Amino acid sequence: MRQFEIVSQGIQHAIHNGRFGAGTTLPSERLTAQEYGVSRSTVRRAWRELEATGYLIWLEDSSPIVAHRSEWSRRVERTDVGRLASNLGPTFLGDLMQAAVSHIRYNFEIGTPDPDLLPMADFHHILGELFSSPASEVFGYSPTIGLERVRRAIAEEYLSRRGLCPPIDQILVTAGSLQGLDLLTRLWVRPGDLVVTESPTFAGALHVFRAHGARILGIPMDPFGLRTDLLESQCRSLSPRLIYVQPVAHNPTGITMAPERRQALVEWAMKTGVPIIEDDAYGFLAGPDNPSLMTVNPAAPLVHLNTFSKVLAPGIRVGCVVAPHDVIRQLASLKQLSDLHTGTLSQLVAEGWLRQGQVDRHIQRAQTLYGSRLKTATNLLVRDNTFRLFAEPRQGFYLFVRLPHGMRAQALHQPARDREVLFAVGDPFSPAQDMPDWIRLAVSARPVAQIETGLRRLLRLVHDHAEPGSCGPSEKTKSPPRS
Ligand SMILES: Cc1ncc(COP(=O)(O)O)c(C=O)c1O
Structure with missing residues (x-):
């Protein structure tokens, strides 16, 4: 069982046995992390799970509250598909959709067209x-x-x-x-x-x-x-x-x-x-x-x-x-x-x-804009050499990159958010769920200047968190050919 699942089950158990009644505010992130001996980001992940399954109401800037969930809805047995779906941890797509309305400045989390291209x-x-x-x-x-x-x-x-x-x-x-x-x-x-x-x-x-x-x-x-x-x-x-x-x-x-x-x-x-x-x-x-x-x-x-x-x-x-x-x-x-x-x-x-007869013109503008943003991001990251790039694409919305040795994307997510940078963690993109040290950067909706500043912020954060010697030229990985 993964750490956040242990926390999530512990809290569920406490709700079922009445330790946390409906309407109760849960102990803070710090106290919960201490109680379970896990990181604060693990606690947040568990809270998100519990929010998605209806146990908690969580407004992100304070501790969650136990939801008034009717007893009968817990007793009704779920179908196989219902069980599978609710056990999936639907928070990844939920997080992405939430990121779509975030005002965080350097938002590389959600793959969306540039709002300036909206006709x-x-x-x-x-x-x-x-x-x-x-x-x-x-x-x-x-x-x-x-x-x-x-x-x-x-x-x-x-x-x-x-x-x-x-x-x-x-x-x-x-x-x-x-x-x-x-x-x-x-x-x-x-x-x-x-x-x-x-x-x-x-x-x-x-x-x-x-x-x-x-x-x-x-x-x-x-x-x-x-x-x-x-x-x-x-x-x-x-x-x-x-x-x-x-x-x-x-x-x-x-x-x-x-x-x-x-x-x-x-x-x-x-x-x-x-x-x-x-x-x-x-x-x-x-x-x-x-x-x-x-x-x-x-x-x-x-x-x-x-x-x-x-x-x-x-x-x-x-x-x-x-x-x-x-x-x-x-x-x-x-x-x-x-x-x-x-x-x-x-x-x-x-x-x-x-x-309206404008489709070709619109597509040409989109190709030029996204191509140049991708190039800016790629050049910066290749020059910096902290991340390994899965590929160096000429078109598209995304770059998929590997963090330096020993780093976990999930652990970096909240500290990055605190510095106004959002990215998507890589593991949910992996069929085998074995890419915890990869992240996806969506650059399509950010102007070039924001891409440069946001990526530099992210790189500084990564350097602050990296194990000594795990970043920099000694890590140089051969870049794959451009796709
Ligand atoms: C490859 C791919 N397919 C489908 C979708 C979902 O698109 P839609 O908004 O049309 O459901 C996305 C969204 O990110 C995507 O990247």
């Missing part, structure tokens, strides 16, 4: 037109699969840029791409089934797979992407249910898959029949020579996930799944169980933006 004038115009349309068309219910005109615009104005031209009955509009991934997992993955991913990979995807009881096999990556040479040997006789990949500007490493790897992956899927889920959240950052994997072989068993969260605005919650029509029909039936349709207004805003 606010276009939104004004689009919303103005929508407000003068019949109210029921804008604010009424709409089909679960997505409005036809919106699916048409997505196909013609967006997916076409990725080399896809699906008929609109092969498109389901979702509330972001994570919903698409959850629906696919519900449809295809039983508890105990094996899912293959890149290692590391998007923490949200791992969260979904684990919540549905999947076993996860992470295939290592190098600066050219997934090690496709290992697929055959590592998956032999394991019958994976699916393989989840991000071929462009991968989260968290920024790596774009090399052409020969794309080819090998698609060939493997064709040979084995294992469906590929292609998450193309950052596909807009690729050049025309790097379209969807579907273009490698249109007959490949492949489902394409896309989203407007990274190219436009995450808060509108519009994404899509592209798959054969029978799969789309089944996914729509599943979506209906909890979400009758993606918000009509959001869909229409996305459509309005797609039809």
Whole structure:
């Protein structure tokens, strides 16, 4: 059992046996750390767990309060999926979403588009037109699969840029791409089934797979992407249910898959029949020579996930799944169980933006901006040589870096926060949960000057915390080739 779990269980026990009644303020972080002989960040982690499972109410700047949680809700037995989901420690994604509204200055935690790229004038115009349309068309219910005109615009104005031209009955509009991934997992993955991913990979995807009881096999990556040479040997006789990949500007490493790897992956899927889920959240950052994997072989068993969260605005919650029509029909039936349709207004805003004829210009600006921010961050970190970079990507939102020997990302998180710096800890991106000394730095939404100042602050903090001799030129690690 990990240390924070021991603390969390101790506090749960104290709540159950009445030592801490509903409404009681818990002893301070310092006292709790002393009681259990752990660090204060471990206490905070335990509190976060307990908050996520409804035991505590915690407003971060003081000790938590025991929640008034009805006894009956503790007695109702959870289903397998409910149990899996609540035992997951849902705090990582929760923390990320919380970081999205944080006012901390050097926020490298959340991967979001630059707010200055939000096309606010276009939104004004689009919303103005929508407000003068019949109210029921804008604010009424709409089909679960997505409005036809919106699916048409997505196909013609967006997916076409990725080399896809699906008929609109092969498109389901979702509330972001994570919903698409959850629906696919519900449809295809039983508890105990094996899912293959890149290692590391998007923490949200791992969260979904684990919540549905999947076993996860992470295939290592190098600066050219997934090690496709290992697929055959590592998956032999394991019958994976699916393989989840991000071929462009991968989260968290920024790596774009090399052409020969794309080819090998698609060939493997064709040979084995294992469906590929292609998450193309950052596909807009690729050049025309790097379209969807579907273009490698249109007959490949492949489902394409896309989203407007990274190219436009995450808060509108519009994404899509592209798959054969029978799969789309089944996914729509599943979506209906909890979400009758993606918000009509959001869909229409996305459509309005797609039809304005500004998509190419917007994407070019985004590519230039994010490319230069990534370059600034990479140059600074390579010159400094305290961290080892997983790769030196030219495009994307992120850098994934390893801390000096003996350091733990989790232990550094709070001290960094105290210095107005946020980063994402690396372990949740690891299928095997064995990357506690890695961190992800999202630089997409920070101007160059903030990147430089924020990273220098972080480096100073790391030097203050590092074991003697573990930082600096003696640690020099060979940088991998640029991806
Ligand atoms: C690779 C990847 N896929 C999906 C998502 C989630 O996107 P959405 O907001 O569309 O659910 C993210 C968000 O960080 C991501 O990085």
